[in-house]
Amino acid sequence: MQQYVPRPPSTVGDWSDARRKMQLRRSRPGHSWQRFGRTRRMLMWLGLSMVPVLIVGGQYWVQDVHPERERLAQTVPAVHDVYEAKNLADQRTAVVDMVGLGNVDATDTARSLGAYTDLGQVWAVEYDNSGIDTKVISDLIVDHAAATGTDNIILSGHSMGGVVALEVAQHIYEDTDTVLAGVVLDCTPVDLHAVRGDARDAGEDMLRWIGWLPGARESRSLRVLVETAARKDHFLDSNSWYPRVDLSALGSVVEEVLHDKVFSDDAASNGLIESQFKVIVASGAIDNLKSLAVERDGKPLPAVVFVRPRDGRFDPVVDVDYTQRILVEQSGGVDGTLLVAKLDGIGHANPIQQPAAYNAAIENRIAPFLRSLLPSPPVRTY
Structure with missing residues (x-):
């Protein structure tokens, strides 16, 4: 064992x-x-x-x-010729129109403002849908002016397009020999405080989503998500203790986004909307106004025209009373280079919807004011 x-x-x-x-x-x-x-x-x-x-x-x-x-x-921005001047002698002046947030081409808006032909030619800027570079736009306008024999430029901007116009104006005024005769601002917010709460929140939501999602400025697949999230108030009920989604409303929002913002050739890209809104966030307009109020190399000071509803409550997007106060401070008011045109029957920067009111104001007030500030044509000797 x-x-x-x-x-x-x-x-x-x-x-x-x-x-x-x-x-x-x-x-x-x-x-x-x-x-x-x-x-x-x-x-x-x-x-x-x-x-x-x-x-x-x-x-x-x-x-x-x-x-x-x-x-x-x-792609590059473009300048489109919309109207010739009513009088041949005014061909040396051009009014250049720019649209605001979410829009690309100002041609249709410029067509509704035929009274500008009393001042000169009418041009429209079409933005590059990838975003906005105001230096590129200003160079484009100056080059187009040189090619067409145009000496004087008047910029016209609607809503946030007016803020873009102010940046372009500073480039033209400080960096070129082209005469900047004036800037017309249609219901333009001079900083973020001038944008009413609901419109400001929607823009900030869009900007936040674009910042959080890499490639959201360019990606077509993320466009639906970004645009839908920006419209969350249409389908998301946050009043209860937990957020509730209205599926029917969500479906309608997605359908709207696909139709208007993804498959439409005329829709502004997220990059363009971001560029437009960032101009407001950076409060650059006030600095631009300050620059336009300082004499440069003997150039005449550009005029500033502010177009607004007579009653500020009729503008649901911009606090035009606030903007007017800033413009009076920066542009000298009635003793300076500012004209305020209060229109009856308009809302927020809507010349296509109210062309009669806009054209009457241009013909009776804006054009005479700007014409009085245009430099005399040079004397030609032969």
Whole structure:
């Protein structure tokens, strides 16, 4: 009969849980790191866990965002000739129209303002749908003026388009030899405080989503998400203790976004809307106004015309009374270069809807005021 011999204690220790854990620690990646070993290993695993995310993100960027950026990089803003001057002698002056938030081409708006032909030609700016560069727009206008023999420029901007016009005006006034005779601001907010609460919140929501989602400025696939989120008040009920979604309203919003903002050739891109709204957020308009109030190289000071409803409550987007106070401070009021034209029967920057009111104001007040400030034509000797 074989005698039982107990296993030595050292052999039993080979199978202990403590020894197994020690062996695992010795064999894991980075086991030899003594200095900041735990931190270095944590960073290593974090980096490895990011590999799938980077692969998916890279494919999204390469397949969706980059091709759209390449396409948009080939586009440029344009200036369209809308009307000739009513009188041949006024061909040396041009009124250049610019539209506001969410719009691309000012041609239709400019067509509704035929009374500007009393001052000169009428042009319209079509934005680059990838965004706005006011220096590029100002150079484009100056080049078009040189090509057509135009000496004097009057800029006209509607709503946020007026803020864009002010930036363009500063470039023309400070950096070129072209005479900037004036800027017409139609219900324009001079800073974010001039935008009423509901309109400001919608714009800030859009800006926030564009900032959070990489590639949202260019991506067509994210356009639906960004635009739908900006309209959340149409389908999301936050009054209860938990948010409730009205699925029927959500479906209507998605359908509207697809029709008006994704598949429409005339829709402004998210990048363009972001560029327009950021101008307001940065409060650049007040600085532009200050620049236009300082004499430059003997140039005449540009006039500023503010078009608004007679009763400020009829503008649901912009606090025009607030804007008027700022304009009086910056442009000298009645003793300076400012004209305020209060119109009956208009709302927020709607010349296409109320052309009679706008054209009557241009013919009776705005055109005579701006014409009085235009420099005399040069005397030609032969």
